[in-house]
Amino acid sequence: MCEAATCRIHLCDDDPYKELLHNVDEVETLLQDPVVLAAIHRLLDLDADLDELRVSALQSEAISPEERALPRFSGRALKRLPTWDLWHKNELEQLDQMKTLGMFGSPIKLPEGGILMRFHWRYRIKVNGKRRSRLCCDGSPRAAPEVHSTTNTYASCLEHPIFRLFIALCAADNLTIYGGDAKDAFAHSPGPSMPTFMKLDDAFRNWYLERTGVLLDKDLVLPVLRALQGHPEAARLWEEHISAILEKVGFKNTTHEKNVYTGKFCGEKVLLVRQVEDFALGCRQESTAKSIYADIGTKLTLHNEAEAPFEHLGLVDSFDGYDVLQTRDYIKLSTESYIRRLLKAHGWDNPSPRESSNKPKPPLHESDVANLFNLAAGPVENAPEHKALEAEQGFGYRSVLGEILFAYVLCRPGIGYAVTTLAKFSTAPNALHYKSLKHLAIYLRQTQDWGIMYWRSAPVETLPAVAYVPMTFDDTLPVIPPPSHLRQLVWFGKSPTGVEQRAGVVGTIALPSTPSTSKHPLDVRAWQLFSEDTVGVNQQQGFTCAVPRAPTKECY
Secondary structure, three states: OOOOOOOOOOOOOOOHHHHHHOOHHHOOOOOOOHHHHHHHHHHHOOOOOOOOOOOOHHHOOOOOHHHHOOOOOOHHHHOOOOOHHHHHHHHHHHHHHHHHHOOEOOOEOOOOOOEEEEEEEEEEEOOOOOEEEEEEEOOOOOOOHHHHHHOOOOOOOOOHHHHHHHHHHHHHOOOEEEEEEEOOOHHHOEOOOOOEEEEOOHHHHHHHHHHHOOOOOOOOEEEEOEOOOOOOOHHHHHHHHHHHHHHHHOOEEOOOOOOEEEEEEOOEEEEEEEEOOEEEEEEOOHHHHHHHHHHHHHHHOOOOOOOOOEEEEEEOOEEOOEEEEEOOOEEEEEOHHHHHHHHHHHOOOOOOOOOOOOOOOOOOOHHHHHHHHHOOOOOOOOOHHHHHHHHHHOOOHHHHHHHHHHHHHHHOHHHHHHHHHHHOOOOOOOHHHHHHHHHHHHHHHHOOOOEEEEEOOOOOOOOOOOOOOOOOOOOOOOOOOOOOOOOEEEEEEEOOOOOEEEEEEEOEOOOOOOHHHOOOHHHHHHHHHOOHHHHOOOOOOOOEOOOOOOOOHHHO
């Protein structure tokens, strides 16, 4: 466990955050302490579940046992681990990079009226196992009330239904999707609109001493010259900067969804989606993607950079939490990697010898559905009996439910009934609720490679041919073969008992004149977001695409 900070500060019940800010010299790093973090979170969210302030092991499978045991990643805790050298090395690399990009000015005394913020280091393990130490600032409303009250801090993000619709359009047009990544995106954006300064922390002072031989005075501050992650304006500054660049390159974003773009390059129509600094581009030739990404990188490059801060990643195999499988005949979205990490985090990754993934059981046992509602509720949260039950079961009910909910939101709609049913008992789960929730996690283990398949209208011969494997529960349920018309989507419906069923459904998008004919949110928004003047779809004629129609009412 991570120990509390060794500082003598009375955290009053009214405003512990204010106490911390008035005693900054006695606190090594703000928001690094579990005790401090819990106190602040209680102010921001009275209903927050604070029993388990632990780092989620879902971010990587390369996490060490010592790192997995930490409640959360902080510099104080990581310094005691064998892997600290990896974290510290990346700290130095991050600060070197900030200097190269001109993130900060020379250390000075705080000018009168200047906005002072504090550094906040974020530590995470990337999926590839690399330890990433990211320098941020604490830009919360309590730390920077002037900025929040006087500046525009809004920035859009890519919605999951829109990304799935992007995949559907790429499949319908037989496009191949290539990834791109803008390095240190925020640091390539203009600086804050209000003069902002950072208070020096030990990590920066030690780095400065190592690089220059000068030990800086703690009372000095650093002028912020570029958008720093954590600053309230950073996301907006980056969005405005990259949107202007994409417009210069030749892209036009859609009217309602600002992170979806279209354009014509090298004689072909190209589709692009952006999630902050991550890009996915659908086109027919990889040379087109390389050319576009090179142009974006050139326009992002600062005057003191030798290389463009943009990387072409090749074929997209993951994006924004999804696993993306691109084959000759279809594109498949799944959450296999995420589910695998979820299971490993809770020690549920090894199936029993009797378990078979060929015939998984339903997400909820039909015999348990009635008992879930009829049995007496369990002990309420925060009660000693609840803590005892949680310790007996070995996991937090809300934690696992939230982790499974993420898979449901991405591309596992078939577990929707089970998730929404089990969510009804979050405040007072009993032993059966725990058992059913764990069973749902085991069901995901048995079906972790299931997902949504978007069939192409014609084969793309440059991609590998991957055989279609039908998915079913047992011999009593029919196996639906691939649809004869490849512009269809295999979706997963749900019965009232939570049984996940497969069906090939023609996915014609609803026309603007009759939006009520489709109840699925993807259908309703499709005609709004992808009109003829944005992605080249003729709304009056409609088009057949891999978009799911709403299943029958009783399925939801």
